[in-house]
Amino acid sequence: MVNGRRYQRDVEPRELLVHFIRDLGGVTGTKIGCDTSQCGACTVLIDGVAVKSCTCLAVQADGCSITTIEGLAQNGKLHPLQEAFWNKHGLQCGFCTPGMILASHELLRNNPKPTDEEIRHGLEGNLCRCTGYQNIVRAVREAAAAMGGK
Amino acid sequence: MATKIFGSGIRRREDPRLITGTATYTDDLSLPGMVHAAMLRSPHAHARIKKIDTSRVTKAPGVLAAFTGADIEALKPTPCAWLLPNSGLKVATYSQIAKDVVRYVGDIVAVVVAETAYQAHDALELIDVDYDPLPSVLDPQLAIKPGAPQLHADVPNNEAFHWTVAGGDVDAAFKNAEVVIKERIVQQRLIPNAMETRSAVAQWSGASGELTLWNTTQNPHIVRFLCSLVTGVPEDKLRVIAPEVGGGFGSKIAVYPADFITVFCAMKLNRPVKWTETRSENYQATTHGRNHTQEIELAARKDGKILGLRATVWAGMGAYLSTAAPGIPTILHGLMLSGVYDLPALKEDVYGVYTNGTPVEAYRGAGRPEATFIIERMVDKLATTLGMDPADVRMKNMIPRFENGHSVVTGLSYDSGDYPAGLKKLLDHVKYKELRREQDEARKKGRYLGIGIASYVEICGLGPSQVAGAIGFQGGLWESAIVRVHPTGKVHVFIGASPHGQGEETTFAQIVASEIGVDVNDVKVIHGDTDVTPMGWGTYGSRTTAVGGAALVLATRKVKEKAKVMAAHLLEAAVEDMDYADGQFFVKGSPDKAKTIQEVALMAHVAWNMPKDVEAGLEASMFYDPPNFTFPFGSHIAVVEVDPDTGHIALKRYVALDDCGPQINPVIVEGQVHGGVVQGIGQALWEEAVYDENGQLVTGSMLDYALPRADGLPDIEVLSTVTPSPHHPLGLKGIGEAGTIASTVTVYNAVMDALAPLGVQTLNMPMTPERVWRAIQQARPT
Numbered sequence: 001m002v003n004g005r006r007y008q009r010d011v012e013p014r015e016l017l018v019h020f021i022r023d024l025g026g027v028t029g030t031k032i033g034c035d036t037s038q039c040g041a042c043t044v045l046i047d048g049v050a051v052k053s054c055t056c057l058a059v060q061a062d063g064c065s066i067t068t069i070e071g072l073a074q075n076g077k078l079h080p081l082q083e084a085f086w087n088k089h090g091l092q093c094g095f096c097t098p099g100m101i102l103a104s105h106e107l108l109r110n111n112p113k114p115t116d117e118e119i120r121h122g123l124e125g126n127l128c129r130c131t132g133y134q135n136i137v138r139a140v141r142e143a144a145a146a147m148g149g150k
Numbered sequence: 151m152a153t154k155i156f157g158s159g160i161r162r163r164e165d166p167r168l169i170t171g172t173a174t175y176t177d178d179l180s181l182p183g184m185v186h187a188a189m190l191r192s193p194h195a196h197a198r199i200k201k202i203d204t205s206r207v208t209k210a211p212g213v214l215a216a217f218t219g220a221d222i223e224a225l226k227p228t229p230c231a232w233l234l235p236n237s238g239l240k241v242a243t244y245s246q247i248a249k250d251v252v253r254y255v256g257d258i259v260a261v262v263v264a265e266t267a268y269q270a271h272d273a274l275e276l277i278d279v280d281y282d283p284l285p286s287v288l289d290p291q292l293a294i295k296p297g298a299p300q301l302h303a304d305v306p307n308n309e310a311f312h313w314t315v316a317g318g319d320v321d322a323a324f325k326n327a328e329v330v331i332k333e334r335i336v337q338q339r340l341i342p343n344a345m346e347t348r349s350a351v352a353q354w355s356g357a358s359g360e361l362t363l364w365n366t367t368q369n370p371h372i373v374r375f376l377c378s379l380v381t382g383v384p385e386d387k388l389r390v391i392a393p394e395v396g397g398g399f400g401s402k403i404a405v406y407p408a409d410f411i412t413v414f415c416a417m418k419l420n421r422p423v424k425w426t427e428t429r430s431e432n433y434q435a436t437t438h439g440r441n442h443t444q445e446i447e448l449a450a451r452k453d454g455k456i457l458g459l460r461a462t463v464w465a466g467m468g469a470y471l472s473t474a475a476p477g478i479p480t481i482l483h484g485l486m487l488s489g490v491y492d493l494p495a496l497k498e499d500v501y502g503v504y505t506n507g508t509p510v511e512a513y514r515g516a517g518r519p520e521a522t523f524i525i526e527r528m529v530d531k532l533a534t535t536l537g538m539d540p541a542d543v544r545m546k547n548m549i550p551r552f553e554n555g556h557s558v559v560t561g562l563s564y565d566s567g568d569y570p571a572g573l574k575k576l577l578d579h580v581k582y583k584e585l586r587r588e589q590d591e592a593r594k595k596g597r598y599l600g601i602g603i604a605s606y607v608e609i610c611g612l613g614p615s616q617v618a619g620a621i622g623f624q625g626g627l628w629e630s631a632i633v634r635v636h637p638t639g640k641v642h643v644f645i646g647a648s649p650h651g652q653g654e655e656t657t658f659a660q661i662v663a664s665e666i667g668v669d670v671n672d673v674k675v676i677h678g679d680t681d682v683t684p685m686g687w688g689t690y691g692s693r694t695t696a697v698g699g700a701a702l703v704l705a706t707r708k709v710k711e712k713a714k715v716m717a718a719h720l721l722e723a724a725v726e727d728m729d730y731a732d733g734q735f736f737v738k739g740s741p742d743k744a745k746t747i748q749e750v751a752l753m754a755h756v757a758w759n760m761p762k763d764v765e766a767g768l769e770a771s772m773f774y775d776p777p778n779f780t781f782p783f784g785s786h787i788a789v790v791e792v793d794p795d796t797g798h799i800a801l802k803r804y805v806a807l808d809d810c811g812p813q814i815n816p817v818i819v820e821g822q823v824h825g826g827v828v829q830g831i832g833q834a835l836w837e838e839a840v841y842d843e844n845g846q847l848v849t850g851s852m853l854d855y856a857l858p859r860a861d862g863l864p865d866i867e868v869l870s871t872v873t874p875s876p877h878h879p880l881g882l883k884g885i886g887e888a889g890t891i892a893s894t895v896t897v898y899n900a901v902m903d904a905l906a907p908l909g910v911q912t913l914n915m916p917m918t919p920e921r922v923w924r925a926i927q928q929a930r931p932t
Contacts, residue, residue, distance in 0.1 A: 028178035029171015033345045034429035038852035069171030082169040089821045093651030094168030095345040095396030120860040129345050129397050130651050132828030133860040
């Protein structure tokens with residue numbers, strides 16, 4: 001299942017989950033920023049848990065429920081993290097953003113009231129070259145408050 | 151009702167598509183029948199190709215074709231488009247696919263096209279290449295020496311160019327000097343690391359002879375222009391689209407062999423072809439930045455007055471000259487060497503040197519960080535030598551406030567500036583004297599706090615086209631805009647510049663909204679498609695707002711002028727009696743009798759009742775060639791603490807004061823400063839492209855190349871002053887590169903200040919804990 005929709009495909013054993021998702025047709029929000037699992041642009045949620053989808057084979061996700069950035073907004077309403085990234089200018093070129101938002105999702109799932117330091121530490125696995133991270137930290141802080149972690 | 155939209159920190163309209171994953175970057179494209187290209191790249195820094203055999207490849211699953219250098223003779227070489235005059239410039243042939251010799255790890259030797267990207271990459275392993283390795287050289291200072299390995303037969307001593315800037319009597323300055331300071335600085339090689347790697351999708355229609363190229367570029371019109379020259383596809387049949395582009399930082403200015411090869415494959419196979427580089431491939435093949443070795447002497451008096459500066463720079467250009475490369479360590483560097491100071495005399499020699507590395511190009515700041523580093527480091531060294539406060543030495547030498555032109559020793563005329571006021575505001579903000587006292591206290595307790603300052607001025611808004619011609623830039627440097635008001639008063643703006651993350655879809659809408667009083671949400675900004683937008687020279691050098699923004703203002707004002715004529719006609723008044731406020735045109739003194747821009751727009755389109763000799767429609771275009779560059783400036787300060795036992799540097803505080811003129815959107819300005827500052831800190835502390843003695847890129851992936859991460863950075867405090875440019879219609883100057891230009895040397899100065907009591911005089915970047923620790927050990931009295 002990807003974003004609530006069931007897909008059935010034969011895959012090569014070696015096919016990476018990120019390639020599988022991006023090749024489904026039109027679900028290309030998940031980005032590939034590196035080839036060594038450093039940048040986190042490909043972060044998705046597998047059964048609610050954030051995973052870098054370049055470190056996971058497609059077959060490993062068989063039977064799992066995957067949420068990509070496209071599946072985060074519900075009923076046409078942006079997720080508080082998406083709102084907060086928009087409000088706080090937490091993105092510029094936008095390429096790291098899908099992964100950054102989903103990694104932040106994971107961070108808040110584990111720690112609903114993070115300090116700035118905890119946010120910075122929690123997002124270490126995601127690279128952004130545009131923002132210098134400061135507005136991303138502000139966005140996650142705002143989202144945490146909006147999600148009731150305050 | 152119009153709001154005060156100029157200067158308002160509204161949310162970006164780019165963001166909804168980006169935060170929902172619905173934006174389309176080049177690699178997100180999928181066309182019917184599309185196949186995939188993969189490049190086979192040289193594993194050697196320098197080698198002769200004895201034999202290439204592709205016979206095994208074509209039998210591999212899914213493979214459609216493989217091409218080598220012998221197959222693509224029809225393509226002209228990759229052009230260099232900055233032909234620096236009076237420099238003995240030697241442009242070596244940059245073949246799309248290396249034919250006889252490979253000259254850096256990453257040079258393309260073959261391409262494979264297959265049904266899937268996996269198949270194409272698999273097939274690369276079936277190409278047999280027999281190499282005869284040759285000696286290689288990476289250090290530009292060594293590469294220019296007689297006897298060094300030669301890259302190109304027609305370039306003796308690998309000297310690509312020798313460029314000089316001089317002003318004033320330098321010899322006299324050094325003769326009269328009471329103190330002379332010397333320094334050697336290495337600006338290490340850096341990898342730009344736009345988060346989106348480069349990608350191209352080419353679609354050829356054999357029937358119509360038309361080609362569409364989707365490309366991750368900062369300047370689609372330049373790509374069209376040069377792609378037409380290289381491939382022979384006429385410009386009218388060649389459409390270049392820069393869809394969503396995931397950052398550039400200079401690395402997406404150049405035109406690249408892989409893009410042209412992708413086009414070639416699409417034309418050969420008559421199928422759409424996609425090529426997307428892997429990150430490791432990006433590290434080898436997408437242009438790098440900096441790579442300067444600088445030797446500097448500064449002449450001064452004992453009271454801190456600077457008399458002159460002499461410098462020699464060896465700029466590593468890599469194996470070939472990239473598109474704009476020769477202009478970066480020269481025009482954009484040497485001309486800015488006097489910085490914010492009244493320097494009586496200066497001379498710099500710059501040697502551009504071919505080396506067996508990835509081509510070096512513009513990288514955020516492009517030449518100006520290297521210049522700012524020189525002067526700001528020397529000012530600090532002078533202060534240390536004389537026992538003066540570095541802030542005082544800066545104040546003593548700074549150009550006083552000027553509003554309309556100030557000539558400096560390099561021959562440039564800065565537009566406007568108030569450098570002392572900016573520095574003073576910064577020092578007041580941080581309570582500088584108290585900070586120094588804290589530092590003294592800390593030192594007494596054995597803690598090594600350092601305070602670093604840098605003041606900068608940068609050359610932006612490139613530039614008058616006449617100057618472009620004089621300095622060998624093979625193009626113009628104007629920008630264009632079309633403003634089209636539709637019947638309902640909604641506006642389309644078409645611009646030639648090509649933003650890729652900077653947010654001009656928002657800020658340019660703010661400009662239009664504030665000029666003609668429409669709602670900002672009624673303005674759509676369209677860019678990045680050569681079939682749709684007017685010609686432009688691209689987004690780099692902080693020029694999109696400084697030049698493109700000026701074109702936009704003036705186009706909008708043309709629309710407004712026409713609307714006024716229309717309104718006067720509809721109100722049966724004389725044009726000279728008309729007034730305008732907040733989107734309403736009215737007869738002076740009678741604001742109740744008014745026509746809105748929307749009403750005028752409708753009448754202009756139905757055209758039932760037009761003034762005599764006035765055309766239907768409501769739109770205007772503007773090609774704006776600026777009379778001068780713009781010169782944003784500022785001062786930054788950093789506080790660091792160094793742990794002498796581990797060499798670890800803690801960044802305690804960072805304050806940036808920047809003056810980019812009036813700010814269209816202060817939130818976006820702040821974002822540019824944050825990002826720029828962190829990128830410059832990356833150079834000071836972490837980043838370096840390292841090659842081993844055989845020319846292998848040791849930092850070949852993100853595992854090995856240390857990029858700034860969210861951790862380990864302080865919140866950056868952002869201050870500003872506002873000094874309008876006298877020649878920009880809104881006074882705007884540009885902000886994209888400021889942070890990077892100032893922050894590297896600011897942090898460097900802070901670390902050296904911290905290490906001063908330990909006797910450390912110099913340190914190479916990046917200032918890793920190991921390097922800091924070793925420097926402390928070496929400086930220790932034995």
